[in-house]
Amino acid sequence: MKLLSVGVPVYNAEPYLEKCVSSILTQNYREIEVILVDDGSTDASGAICDAFAKQDARVRVIHSSNCGRMEARLAAVKHAKGDFMTFVDSDDFIQPDMYEELMRLQASYGCDVVTSGMLGYRPGEESSVSLDQVDEGFYDANQIASLILPHLIWEKGTFGMIPSLCNKIFRRNLLLQQYEQTGGTRIAYGEDILIFYPMMLTVRNIYVSHKSYYFHRAKYRENIYVRDENYFSDVYEFYARLKRVFSSHKEWPIIQRALESMYITFVGQRRRMYGQYGADMQYLFPFASVQRGARVILYGAGIVGRSFYEQIRRTHYCKLVLWVDRDYVQCQAEGFPVQIISDLENVAYDAVVIAVKAPGLQEQIRRMLMETYGINAMRIITEIC
Template sequence: MADEGKASGCKISIVVPVYNTESYLSQCIDSLLSQTYRQIEIILVDDGSTDQSGAICDEYQQTNHRIKVLHQCNKGRVSARKNGLRYASGEFVSFVDSDDWIESDMCERMLCLALTSGADLVTSGFIQEEGDVWEERTDAFQEGLYNSEQQLKEIRANAMIYKGTDRLGLLSSIWTKLYRKELALDAMGLVPETMRRGEDFVFNHLYLLKCRSVYISKGVYYHYRCYEGSTVTSPCPDFIRQIGMSHLILRQAFGRMPDGEKLLKQLNTRILLDFIRLWNGEVGGQVPVPYYCFNYEKLGEGRIVLYGAGKVGTDYHRQLVKTMSGKLVLWVDKNYKKYWPKEYGVEPVERIKHVCFDKVFIAVESEKLAGEIRRELTEKFRIEEYRILWQPPMCYWL
């Protein structure tokens, strides 16, 4: 629990963007008013609601001095959060969506970690509620304080893609974290108000660049309600442009960092995976199509020859060109004429004899076929076993 001496002067401002959530809003506000840590202010930003949400906010303000209500024309969550931040008087700030709710000890426990560790960012997990199904989610990193330059580099290098997997290192959600207000103001100022998808993701990674310390917590206090008709599940017709906006903003920010190249590779992969996952829901694709990815860490460093131009090879090639283009020296396949010409060109396997490379990466799904290719490379081309790589492809479905 928060040390009373340390916490007595610390206020948490909780910013709640509100838009047409009259059915859930009271539960949300009640959960905030029930916090065991009392030094809070609740800023409800009515984003031009057309139902009774604005009136509900006003009713709560009349009965509790800790509640401030702001009304604005409908401009979206980013605008509402920016507006709330401008009126926040707390040293720390957190965000809650108006159709969700939090456990009564969330603020106290998060503040305790912030004060005892001195962290600029404290994270936690959440429970996703979809009907009767509840699922807990937490950050992939181990719990604890990360405050050295090397530790912060580790956080940044694995925040979007955790150690070569498809898992997020840090949850993208804005509402599972406690921020220092001044840093949050700076980061939120860089997020365009036109963003409707990925705004939490962009904000968190901009904020992370400003952090001198991060505390990863495995506590789970936030209840995220997932239902048909919510803002997040509603269709976004321009989601491709939204993804492009996320990429552009973060690419510019990462370009100024010493470890910017690693961050950019991670960003490209994350954007690709998110695009795959969003495709069916946003664009309406109905036919499931496999998309194959590989583990970057297991691939390692060095100049690469990619062997295979089928479905797996094409997907691998797209990723390599996007994230590791300087390392790809040749793309080959036995049936190269079937695939040639292409934008980057598939060449006959014999071309391996005429290029300098460090490893051959076999891009096929079947382990048996990979074994046959491996034998061909060792026996016919005299390539050492340790220079030939194959890994079971990670398959996602469009």
């Protein structure tokens, strides 16, 4: 039997952790190692991890400072000994036959990846089933390119393929390679998307199973991800990265529509928090290109600029040190704190965000800022979404 490594990032999961780890250790497939990464927990999670390690030699524990789930998973990948790897989130649990069935499919077809469905779990209620929206079966590299990639990201209002890393098994070297390429990103929402979707460009073959073994609890909690202050920057980051990764693919026109549909959906989820304002918010501030806490000059007070201003004001993501526009007098009359452009010579700043949609006008403003005010091009941001 092949050794399967199971990584479990753990952070303050005391109420759920025992059920989670027990469901892994009681798998029918016995050739496993379990790597519990205690990511700086402040509750009893670390002690629970250590207790499991004393009870079962297949369990190893890594204690670290709180670095986020991506770094915790990467630590598990680096310390793993198996050629194959998977994950379980510390508040979830799995059916006893999950790894037996997925490893059987891997052995039968020699797959780089085997994927399955997921069960949305809430105590006392019937579980909901989520499946990949591609046909069940084996796909080689050519079939992945023609049958899966065009439908990978978004299909019929939801994920084409479930991006979670927990309902799959992988060749460990593929995971390691993708994590190292993604490098240092710390986001709360979309980490699986950043790893799994780009990986599909390098996967040689995959088996898609429509059976479900994984019970996912988090989707039924209060939507903590949407309420997180980093939500917009996380969503923009995985959107921008996927755009860079897939833009040269031959199916890019189809993939682009899917990617943009997914992006619009996620932004809409956050907009609903803002009531009437959210219905009017048309443009997303370029969170991924502006460092948290940066001192920002906002150039432009039209529809785009006012949308950006509201997002900065509401999220407190960065510090708005100056808002400028040629029509500052009219803007002030309307009650907006907009100043004359020349005031930018009198403030310290880290970035200038051009809040103008028209590419030609963007370029004119960018050149003016560089030539008239000596602003470094690297500090000028023009992304409009």
